Amino acid sequence: MTIDPTNGDPDPFPGRWPPNDPAIRDALLAAWESGDWGRYEGRAGAEFARKLAAFHHAPHVHPCASGTIGVELALRGLAVRAGDEVVLAGYDFPGNFRAIEAIGARPVLVDLEPDRWTIDAESFEKAVSSGPVRACVVSHLHGTLADMTTICHIASRHGVGVVEDACQAVGATVQGKPAGTWGDVGVLSFGGSKLLTAGRGGALLIRDASVLQRTVIFGERGNQAFPLSELQAAVLLPQLARLAERHADRLDRARVWRERLTMEDGPFDVPPFERGSPAFYKLGLRSRAPAVEVLEKLAARRAIDRPIDIGAGFRGFHRRGAARCRRVGGLPGCERAASHTLLIHHTALAGPITGCADEADRLTHALRG
Numbered sequence: 243m244t245i246d247p248t249n250g251d252p253d254p255f256p257g258r259w260p261p262n263d264p265a266i267r268d269a270l271l272a273a274w275e276s277g278d279w280g281r282y283e284g285r286a287g288a289e290f291a292r293k294l295a296a297f298h299h300a301p302h303v304h305p306c307a308s309g310t311i312g313v314e315l316a317l318r319g320l321a322v323r324a325g326d327e328v329v330l331a332g333y334d335f336p337g338n339f340r341a342i343e344a345i346g347a348r349p350v351l352v353d354l355e356p357d358r359w360t361i362d363a364e365s366f367e368k369a370v371s372s373g374p375v376r377a378c379v380v381s382h383l384h385g386t387l388a389d390m391t392t393i394c395h396i397a398s399r400h401g402v403g404v405v406e407d408a409c410q411a412v413g414a415t416v417q418g419k420p421a422g423t424w425g426d427v428g429v430l431s432f433g434g435s436k437l438l439t440a441g442r443g444g445a446l447l448i449r450d451a452s453v454l455q456r457t458v459i460f461g462e463r464g465n466q467a468f469p470l471s472e473l474q475a476a477v478l479l480p481q482l483a484r485l486a487e488r489h490a491d492r493l494d495r496a497r498v499w500r501e502r503l504t505m506e507d508g509p510f511d512v513p514p515f516e517r518g519s520p521a522f523y524k525l526g527l528r529s530r531a532p533a534v535e536v537l538e539k540l541a542a543r544r545a546i547d548r549p550i551d552i553g554a555g556f557r558g559f560h561r562r563g564a565a566r567c568r569r570v571g572g573l574p575g576c577e578r579a580a581s582h583t584l585l586i587h588h589t590a591l592a593g594p595i596t597g598c599a600d601e602a603d604r605l606t607h608a609l610r611g
């Protein structure tokens with residue numbers, strides 16, 4: 243008798259990423275057999291764009307080479323030009339600041355919500371009321387979701403375009419809508435460790451056809467200069483089919499991690515999972531000690547015999563001077579986020595729920611000992 247070691251599960255090693263899914267291998271073989279792997283455009287690319295649009299209930303989808311270039315394309319689609327101001331949090335992915343600068347626009351830094359990694363709406367309103375702001379970049383980071391209802395209301399009143407960076411939140415639901423569909427343009431990433439992965443790649447979710455047209459025209463250089471390849475689309479299709487299932491599993495396990503890590507006298511604070519169903523590319527922790535000290539202690543003790551993929555957050559932009567950006571207020575939330583954020587990769591949110599509890603306990607024990 244032959245025993246199937248996978249027990250019929252197409253993802254027998256849930257902590258492995260990219261996932262060990264035979265459906266992905268089959269998709270690669272199908273692209274090879276059809277010859278689409280060597281074409282500018284093939285069946286998988288068109289099908290992926292259709293299914294991504296259906297998943298998000300989005301009028302238009304524009305696949306692209308990465309989430310990073312996606313933010314720049316989104317701003318160009320919103321007709322942001324040199325000299326315009328673009329708001330973003332003073333703690334965010336570094337590429338978002340650079341995307342604004344690439345256009346010649348000026349970043350305007352605002353603070354984070356207390357104990358979260360998302361734009362503070364009050365700080366945002368002060369920014370758009372005090373300068374010629376053309377657009378904003380609003381990111382869902384580290385398992386927290388931005389208050390898109392309030393931010394979009396403020397942006398609409400002031401005529402500000404909204405780029406919703408959902409690169410870390412593919413599959414999340416924010417205040418009743420899929421992440422990436424609140425703004426004028428949503429940006430997704432399919433980078434090597436993302437929740438949908440093709441090594442590289444991204445996509446824009448676009449509401450208005452004129453924004454799509456400007457985006458396409460900017461990228462047209464005889465052919466599209468920033469494309470998603472046919473092979474990338476092929477491997478993304480089977481992952482998209484399982485995204486909702488995997489999202490639900492990660493959320494269940496993230497709740498266990500949060501429960502264990504926020505026990506009384508624990509070393510971390512983890513924000514509550516509010517405003518919908520958050521996604522966890524990284525599970526964000528607010529360390530009560532500086533993040534660098536926590537990581538040094540873990541390294542020195544070698545107390546975790548099976549290493550958990552944990553690292554520091556972004557450095558943030560709160561130290562950048564007036565030559566490069568305008569600041570709104572003192573940005574104390576951004577400064578604290580840059581020094582006290584720790585991130586656990588989503589591969590830790592896999593396997594049995596009891597295993598997640600054990601891993602979280604192991605981490606806190608290593609820091610208490």
